[in-house]
Amino acid sequence: MPHPLKAVYHNGTFVLKTDCHLPEGAEVELWVNSSQLIAPKISDPREKAIFLRSLVEKMQQYPIPATAPELTRESLHERR
Numbered sequence: 617m618p619h620p621l622k623a624v625y626h627n628g629t630f631v632l633k634t635d636c637h638l639p640e641g642a643e644v645e646l647w648v649n650s651s652q653l654i655a656p657k658i659s660d661p662r663e664k665a666i667f668l669r670s671l672v673e674k675m676q677q678y679p680i681p682a683t684a685p686e687l688t689r690e691s692l693h694e695r696r
Contacts, residue, residue, distance in 0.1 A: 622633040630646065638644070658664045 621636055623630040624633060625631075658667055
């Protein structure tokens with residue numbers, strides 16, 4: 617079950633700001649939620665092509681189902 621934790625990225629390491637009770641060596645998956653996220657710069661055309669191909673392959677693994685609701689501008693901006 618997902619358990620949200622707060623952390624600060626400092627010198628290449630995530631430093632937790634909340635307690636975490638996991639066994640030593642436990643593997644976790646991080647989902648970064650930050651407005652300060654910086655996209656990597658890819659200057660080599662071959663590297664860029666490999667990256668884009670990988671991105672497209674990942675997108676094709678999770679297609680939008682045909683039964684998914686169609687989003688309209690009104691529904692996207694609907695305030696509840």
